[in-house]
Amino acid sequence: MVSRPNIHVKSKVAVVGAGITLFRRRMLETPRELAWEAARQALDSAGLTLRDIDCVVIGSAPDAFDGVHMKGEYLADGSGGLFKPTVRVYVGGGTGVFVPIAAWWHVASGLCRTVLAVAEEKMSHARPHPQGVFAYIWDPVLERPLGPNLLWIFALEMRRYMHKCNVSKETIALVSVKNKRNALDHPAAQAAANITVEDVLNSEVLVWPVNRLDVSPVSDGAAALVLASENEARRVTDSPVWIEGVGWTLDNTHWYNRELGYPRYVQYAARMAYKMAGIERPWRDIDFAEPYDPFDYKELHHIEGLMLARPCEAPKLLEEGWFDRSGELPTSPSGGLLGVGNPIAAAGLMKAAELFWQLRYEAGARQVKKPVHRGVAQAWGDLMQAGTVVVMGN
Amino acid sequence: MPDGGKKLPGTYLSEKDLRALPGLVEHTPDAKYMFSAGQAQSRFLQGLREGKILGVKCPRCGRVYVPPRSYCEYCFAPTGEWVEVSGEGEVHTAVVSYISTFRERMEKPEIIAVVRLYAPGYTGKRDEYEFPGMFHKLCGVSEEDVKTGRVIGMRVKPKWRPPEERIGSVTDIECFEPVKS
Ligand SMILES: [Zn+2]
Numbered sequence: 289m290v291s292r293p294n295i296h297v298k299s300k301v302a303v304v305g306a307g308i309t310l311f312r313r314r315m316l317e318t319p320r321e322l323a324w325e326a327a328r329q330a331l332d333s334a335g336l337t338l339r340d341i342d343c344v345v346i347g348s349a350p351d352a353f354d355g356v357h358m359k360g361e362y363l364a365d366g367s368g369g370l371f372k373p374t375v376r377v378y379v380g381g382g383t384g385v386f387v388p389i390a391a392w393w394h395v396a397s398g399l400c401r402t403v404l405a406v407a408e409e410k411m412s413h414a415r416p417h418p419q420g421v422f423a424y425i426w427d428p429v430l431e432r433p434l435g436p437n438l439l440w441i442f443a444l445e446m447r448r449y450m451h452k453c454n455v456s457k458e459t460i461a462l463v464s465v466k467n468k469r470n471a472l473d474h475p476a477a478q479a480a481a482n483i484t485v486e487d488v489l490n491s492e493v494l495v496w497p498v499n500r501l502d503v504s505p506v507s508d509g510a511a512a513l514v515l516a517s518e519n520e521a522r523r524v525t526d527s528p529v530w531i532e533g534v535g536w537t538l539d540n541t542h543w544y545n546r547e548l549g550y551p552r553y554v555q556y557a558a559r560m561a562y563k564m565a566g567i568e569r570p571w572r573d574i575d576f577a578e579p580y581d582p583f584d585y586k587e588l589h590h591i592e593g594l595m596l597a598r599p600c601e602a603p604k605l606l607e608e609g610w611f612d613r614s615g616e617l618p619t620s621p622s623g624g625l626l627g628v629g630n631p632i633a634a635a636g637l638m639k640a641a642e643l644f645w646q647l648r649y650e651a652g653a654r655q656v657k658k659p660v661h662r663g664v665a666q667a668w669g670d671l672m673q674a675g676t677v678v679v680m681g682n
Numbered sequence: 683m684p685d686g687g688k689k690l691p692g693t694y695l696s697e698k699d700l701r702a703l704p705g706l707v708e709h710t711p712d713a714k715y716m717f718s719a720g721q722a723q724s725r726f727l728q729g730l731r732e733g734k735i736l737g738v739k740c741p742r743c744g745r746v747y748v749p750p751r752s753y754c755e756y757c758f759a760p761t762g763e764w765v766e767v768s769g770e771g772e773v774h775t776a777v778v779s780y781i782s783t784f785r786e787r788m789e790k791p792e793i794i795a796v797v798r799l800y801a802p803g804y805t806g807k808r809d810e811y812e813f814p815g816m817f818h819k820l821c822g823v824s825e826e827d828v829k830t831g832r833v834i835g836m837r838v839k840p841k842w843r844p845p846e847e848r849i850g851s852v853t854d855i856e857c858f859e860p861v862k863s
Pocket residue numbers: 740741742743744745754755756757758
C-alpha cells in the first residue's frame with residue numbers, strides 16, 4: 289500500500305455533532321419523528337441550527353421496511369432537508385456507514401460547508417415479520433423458487449467460516465456475549481444483557497448453526513451526524529473529529545459462486561479507506577473498531593476483512609480478550625447491533641457516531657480503556673455484497 | 683455522548699398496546715410480477731428441462747460461469763462458448779433451516795447448501811475465491827451429517843425430477859444428493 293491520498297479533496301471534513309434515539313421494537317414515533325429527534329439532537333450537540341446547514345444526506349434501507357414508498361422524499365422534512373440539496377443513499381445494510389461517506393463527499397468536494405446526515409429505519413411495521421420483506425431481495429428466477437429465508441445465506445456463510453477457520457459455535461457466541469455486555473452502558477440499547485455462551489447455545493435454533501441469540505433484534509430508531517468543512521469545524525468546536533478515509537465497494541450478487549469464508553467486499557472498501565487515511569498497518573494504526581455485527585460471526589469475519597487480524601485469526605484473539613473494551617483492539621465498544629439493536633441504516637450510523645463519541649472521550653461508561661486516536665467503522669449490505677468503511681481520527 | 687446518556691427520545695409500545703392501537707392498518711399489497719429470465723438464464727432453464735446443467739465460458743479470461751451470464755463481469759466482454767457440466771460437485775457449505783420464508787417454525791427442517799460444481803477446463807488457479815456453483819437443497823443426508831461437518835466437501839450430484847414434471851426452473855432439480863462411490 290502507498291501512503292499517498294488516492295482522492296483529491298478541496299477541504300478536510302470533520303464530524304462536529306451526533307444524535308441518536310432509543311433503539312426499540314415498535315416505537316410510537318413515526319419514521320419522520322424519529323429522524324427529526326436524532327437530527328435535532330445532532331444539531332444541538334454541534335451548537336448549530338438548521339439554518340447553518342447547507343445540505344442534507346438521508347440514509348434508509350429498503351422502502352419495504354417502513355412500508356412507505358420513496359423514503360428519501362418521505363423523510364426529507366423530518367431530516368431538515370426542505371429546500372436544500374437533499375439526497376437519499378441506499379446500499380442495503382451498508383447504508384448506515386454509506387451516509388457519512390456520502391456526506392463526506394458533499395463537503396470534501398467543496399459543494400457544501402455543512403451537512404446534516406440522518407439515518408432512520410423502522411422495521412417493526414412489517415407483518416407478520418420483517419423477514420417476509422427480505423423475500424424480495426433474492427433473484428426472482430434462480431433463487432426465489434426455493435423459498436429462501438434471509439437467514440439461510442448468513443447461516444451458510446457462518447458454517448463456511450466455521451469450517452474454513454475451524455471455529456466452534458462456542459467461540460463465535462463470545463461475540464454476542466461481549467457486545468450485549470458492552471451495550472449495558474449504551475443509553476439507546478435494546479438488547480443489552482449479561483448473558484453466557486450457554487444462553488446463546490440454548491436459545492432457539494433458527495437455521496443451524498444460527499441460534500436466536502446469534503442474531504441482532506428487529507428494531508426501530510434513528511441516528512444523525514453533523515459534518516463540516518475544516519474552516520467551519522474549527523469555528524464551531526475545539527474538538528473536531530476528522531474523517532480521514534472513506535471506502536466503498538460492491539461485489540456481485542452471485543454469492544454462491546464464491547468462497548464465503550472471507551468478506552472480499554469489506555477488504556476492497558477497507559483498502560480504499562486506509563489508503564486515503566495513509567494507514568499501512570491497520571492492525572497497528574487503528575485503536576478501536578466498530579465492525580458490522582448483525583450476526584456474531586460477522587464481527588469476526590469483518591475484523592478479518594478490515595485487516596485488523598489475519599484471515600482465521602480473529603476467533604483466537606477474541607478468546608484472548610483482545611477485542612474487549614479493555615483489550616488491545618476494542619471492537620464494538622458501543623455494544624454493536626447485537627447489543628444496541630439493528631434499525632438497519634440507523635445501526636450503521638450509530639457505529640460511526642460511536643467513533644465520534646469515543647474520539648471525543650464522550651462515551652462515558654463505554655469509553656475504551658486505552659487512549660484513542662483513530663477508529664474504523666464498517667457496514668455491509670445485501671447478498672454478501674456491499675462494503676462501506678469510514679476511518680476517523682481526533 | 684455529551685449528556686452522559688440521560689434518557690433519549692423515543693417511545694415504544696407493548697404487544698398489548700400494539701393490538702389496541704387505533705392507527706393499526708392491516709394491508710396485503712396485491713403486486714404481481716412476470717420476470718424475464720433473460721438471454722443467458724433462459725438457455726440455462728431450458729437446459730434444466732432437458733436434464734443438463736449449462737454454463738458459459740469467457741473467451742478472454744477463461745472463467746466458467748454456472749449459472750451462466752451473458753457477459754463476463756471482470757472483462758466486461760460478451761461470454762462465448764457454452765459448456766455442459768456434469769452437475770457433480772462438492773458441498774461448499776450446508777445448514778439446517780427450521781424456519782420458513784416468513785419466519786414461521788417449519789414442521790420438517792430443510793437442508794440447504796452451496797455446491798461447488800466440477801467444471802472441466804476451469805482450473806480455478808487464477809483465483810481460488812470464485813467457482814461455478816449452485817445454491818440448492820440437499821437430500822440423502824441427515825441433520826447430524828450437517829452438524830458434524832461430514833457434508834462439507836462431500837461429493838454430490840443433482841437428483842432430477844422425472845422429465846414430464848420439469849418446467850424449466852431450478853426446481854427441475856429436486857435437490858442435490860450424495861454420489862455413492
Ligand atoms: Zn472474462
